[in-house]
Amino acid sequence: MILVHHLNNSRSQRILWLLEELGQPYEVRRYQRDAKTMLAPPELRAVHPLGKSPVISDGEVTMAESGAIVEYLASRYGKGSLVPKENTAEHLRYIYWMHFAEGSAMPPLLLKLIFDRIESGPMPFFVRPVARAIARRAKDMMVLPNLTRQLDYMESELGRSEWFAGSAFSAADIQMSFPLEAASTRGGLDAGRPKLWAFLQKIHARPAYQRALEKGGKYELLR
Numbered sequence: 001m002i003l004v005h006h007l008n009n010s011r012s013q014r015i016l017w018l019l020e021e022l023g024q025p026y027e028v029r030r031y032q033r034d035a036k037t038m039l040a041p042p043e044l045r046a047v048h049p050l051g052k053s054p055v056i057s058d059g060e061v062t063m064a065e066s067g068a069i070v071e072y073l074a075s076r077y078g079k080g081s082l083v084p085k086e087n088t089a090e091h092l093r094y095i096y097w098m099h100f101a102e103g104s105a106m107p108p109l110l111l112k113l114i115f116d117r118i119e120s121g122p123m124p125f126f127v128r129p130v131a132r133a134i135a136r137r138a139k140d141m142m143v144l145p146n147l148t149r150q151l152d153y154m155e156s157e158l159g160r161s162e163w164f165a166g167s168a169f170s171a172a173d174i175q176m177s178f179p180l181e182a183a184s185t186r187g188g189l190d191a192g193r194p195k196l197w198a199f200l201q202k203i204h205a206r207p208a209y210q211r212a213l214e215k216g217g218k219y220e221l222l223r
């Protein structure tokens with residue numbers, strides 16, 4: 001039986017959704033973020049040295065890193081679904097978006113989260129103006145322009161085909177869901193980018209997505 005180590009409000013929600021799409025039985029072991037630091041509890045480090053979520057175990061296999069887990073589960077249990085045929089243009093796009101999600105889309109979203117917190121968080125009064133000015137400048141110079149460029153790019157790519165890899169829904173769409181959901185809570189993604197917005201509405205309406213929400217518990221991404 002596949003066991004998913006699931007941290008609340010996190011990337012592991014994607015893994016539950018994927019397993020629901022695959023119709024593959026699994027168990028969920030839940031972990032709660034620390035309410036103040038939002039970090040994972042130390043018990044996750046007993047499962048994998050980095051102590052991050054998601055991690056799965058499947059028999060002898062213990063695997064971390066959401067992209068690797070998505071690729072492993074889709075190719076092992078997908079029976080040809082959710083992965084485009086190899087040596088096709090769709091398969092190349094599948095690989096690209098599978099890596100883009102964590103490699104390119106998430107870093108500016110994470111930086112925005114950190115700099116927003118520096119800007120608005122409590123700190124000694126004598127460092128506050130300097131810290132806030134640095135956070136503001138980093139956001140204006142690097143983080144926000146990158147976010148905008150990436151959102152524009154993803155919007156135009158979804159103008160080429162209904163889903164990220166082509167005309168068929170694939171595991172790359174599942175992998176891309178997390179940065180887009182994060183962008184809609186803290187990265188400026190809204191109905192002004194109609195293709196990306198429609199993508200979010202469509203995935204949220206999928207029965208497997210809804211079942212995964214029931215299994216994973218409350219899902220509210222960090223702001």
Ligand SMILES: N[C@@H](CCC(=O)N[C@@H](CS)C(=O)NCC(=O)O)C(=O)O
Nearest residue numbers: 010011039040052053054065066102
């Ligand atoms: N690139 C990794 C990122 C893993 C990651 O940072 N997970 C977050 C949850 S969204 C986490 O465990 N955060 C809690 C912590 O860092 O303590 C992946 O895709 O699996």
